[in-house]
Amino acid sequence: MVGASAGATGSLPRLARLPETGPSAPRVAPPALLEAAVVTHGLIAPEYWRLVLDAPAIARTVEPGQFAMLTVARGEESWPVLPRPMAIYGWDRAGGRIEIVYRVVGEGTRRLTRWSCGDRIVTVGPLGRGFVLLPAAQRIVLLGRGIGTCSLTALAGVAAARGIAVHALVSARHSDALVGGEAYRAAGAVEVREVVDTDGSSGVGPVGAWLAENCRTGVDQIYACGSDRLLRLALEMARATGTGVQVSLEAHMACGLGFCHGCATGHPGLVEESPLVCRDGPVFRHLPSAPVA
Amino acid sequence: MSTPPPDLSIELGSLALRNPIMPASGCFGPELGDVVDLERLGAMVTKTVFAEPRSGNPAHRLAETYAGMLNSVGIPSRGAEAFIAELLPRYRTWSPPLIVSIGGLTIAAYLEIAARLAGVAGIAAFEVNVSCPNLEAGGLEIGAVPEVVEAVVRGVVERVDVPVIVKLTPNVTSIAAIARAAEAGGATAITAVNALMGMAIDGRTRRTRTGTPTAGFTGPAIKPVALRCVWQVAQAVAIPVIGVGGIATVDDVLEFLLAGASAVQVGSATFTRPDTMLRIVTALETRLADDGVASVRDLIGALEPGPSAHDLMPAQAG
Numbered sequence: 001m002v003g004a005s006a007g008a009t010g011s012l013p014r015l016a017r018l019p020e021t022g023p024s025a026p027r028v029a030p031p032a033l034l035e036a037a038v039v040t041h042g043l044i045a046p047e048y049w050r051l052v053l054d055a056p057a058i059a060r061t062v063e064p065g066q067f068a069m070l071t072v073a074r075g076e077e078s079w080p081v082l083p084r085p086m087a088i089y090g091w092d093r094a095g096g097r098i099e100i101v102y103r104v105v106g107e108g109t110r111r112l113t114r115w116s117c118g119d120r121i122v123t124v125g126p127l128g129r130g131f132v133l134l135p136a137a138q139r140i141v142l143l144g145r146g147i148g149t150c151s152l153t154a155l156a157g158v159a160a161a162r163g164i165a166v167h168a169l170v171s172a173r174h175s176d177a178l179v180g181g182e183a184y185r186a187a188g189a190v191e192v193r194e195v196v197d198t199d200g201s202s203g204v205g206p207v208g209a210w211l212a213e214n215c216r217t218g219v220d221q222i223y224a225c226g227s228d229r230l231l232r233l234a235l236e237m238a239r240a241t242g243t244g245v246q247v248s249l250e251a252h253m254a255c256g257l258g259f260c261h262g263c264a265t266g267h268p269g270l271v272e273e274s275p276l277v278c279r280d281g282p283v284f285r286h287l288p289s290a291p292v293a
Numbered sequence: 294m295s296t297p298p299p300d301l302s303i304e305l306g307s308l309a310l311r312n313p314i315m316p317a318s319g320c321f322g323p324e325l326g327d328v329v330d331l332e333r334l335g336a337m338v339t340k341t342v343f344a345e346p347r348s349g350n351p352a353h354r355l356a357e358t359y360a361g362m363l364n365s366v367g368i369p370s371r372g373a374e375a376f377i378a379e380l381l382p383r384y385r386t387w388s389p390p391l392i393v394s395i396g397g398l399t400i401a402a403y404l405e406i407a408a409r410l411a412g413v414a415g416i417a418a419f420e421v422n423v424s425c426p427n428l429e430a431g432g433l434e435i436g437a438v439p440e441v442v443e444a445v446v447r448g449v450v451e452r453v454d455v456p457v458i459v460k461l462t463p464n465v466t467s468i469a470a471i472a473r474a475a476e477a478g479g480a481t482a483i484t485a486v487n488a489l490m491g492m493a494i495d496g497r498t499r500r501t502r503t504g505t506p507t508a509g510f511t512g513p514a515i516k517p518v519a520l521r522c523v524w525q526v527a528q529a530v531a532i533p534v535i536g537v538g539g540i541a542t543v544d545d546v547l548e549f550l551l552a553g554a555s556a557v558q559v560g561s562a563t564f565t566r567p568d569t570m571l572r573i574v575t576a577l578e579t580r581l582a583d584d585g586v587a588s589v590r591d592l593i594g595a596l597e598p599g600p601s602a603h604d605l606m607p608a609q610a611g
Contacts, residue, residue, distance in 0.1 A: 033328035033567050073565050078541035081362045081512040081561045082355065108357060122566050124328055252355040254362070254564040259322025259340065261366045262355040273348045273369040279324075 015284035029061035035120035056096030064155035065130030069256035071122035148226015149180035160188035299581035306481035310335040317560030318394035323383035351504035361512030390417030439474035446478030456481035469529035527553020543576035
């Protein structure tokens, strides 16, 4: 989940909130507002930056799939007006640090690159309802494309630590844009498959075949972020095999807390507003019986 | 010798506020209380409540612009009953007076929501949002026609027993004429102004950047327009004015007070930094103390005639 860019979400299938209670409910702690000091900040690949913040109040309770709002305006500046929602890539609870990997896609993220060590960024988090690992899960598949993979990396670590076999697909336009593979390997994923558009390996055919092979041998849940195409593949597989799918959505946001209603997911019905990405998500579940658009 | 701290309290008719800082409707909710102390606000203002549920606009609802932002949220509302049952109790966790923003798409709809919320405990005042499209007049804003504004305000005032504030749209030919109509209808105060009508287009995709072609333009970029509106309204009516539009700092607040505002609302700046209102309350107290101003009320409409000396061209030496 990263808010700087978002494709039209109107054509996405109907998705539901994760449960409020029980073993499949995400853990949600109240968010904190803090001025987080920049610990490390630098380019890790063309267009991709890694930012480590000293943010103990966030690091203490953050769960995989949650995000933080980072104010882009500096000092007393009153614009850029909108803060940027950023997936939390990883964290160090004891050290009180959170890690964010973002891609420069526009003016906001370009300005974000100018923060240097010791600067303090107004940060709110952890926000949203993150991914859930089912209690009996033994094997999961993670499907991430581009910067979308950054929502999934933390999940791999938590899953592997619980003895769950993690199979991760990292998709990108070209090899320079592959992010997250290292994090997956460090987390202990049993398989990390990196695919790119330039050699055709990221196409629906090869990726679909890989996913089908994985699902044939038993997958407890599929997690997706960053690509409508990957999500559609996951949903097809879900319909065929009954495997549950959780997806993290992205949207432009203003408050991140749920009161501005700026991040509704799609075309709403006549009366009921569609779910908000910040408050109801960013992670939603797909019910295998729900119709696929 | 110690001087007492400056007096930040102000009055909007019978409504007494401990300080003049409150949120703008739509840029505030009980969720903000998770990260900042809402007790320090002068008042709280809800998102606009409609009588019946409505879903709001399709995505995308937000776009960043130069020194501002666009929103096409479209005021989703869960309706009067859900507001009373679920949202109102959450607001009542905090003590600052609660101003409930109400809206409608016909004159009758305004009277309906006013009637449904009349007498409900915990509502200190209503703010009538007249920037909604009037479905009986081809979508022309309710707030664009003086006679319609006067009828809406009079009808709401007749139905409720708390102060009625009217929030004006800037998208009109003469905001002074609309303000006079609101005053004639019995308004206690006027809020000026709502979002400017704006638009953003992505040149690469040849599509608008928001889900509806036009959207509400807010943020620091609109401050000069809002300030002008507040000044014009303050000249036109005798009732108090609440200034809103691009306010992000204590300096902005002082400018709106001088232009004639008795209080101010902070909107988009709360998105930039969730604690902006609290920063302003603290800074306002410090600033008044530093400047030797005993009461914030001393600044209301205290604009001096003529331009600032800094803006004058230096005299040419012989």
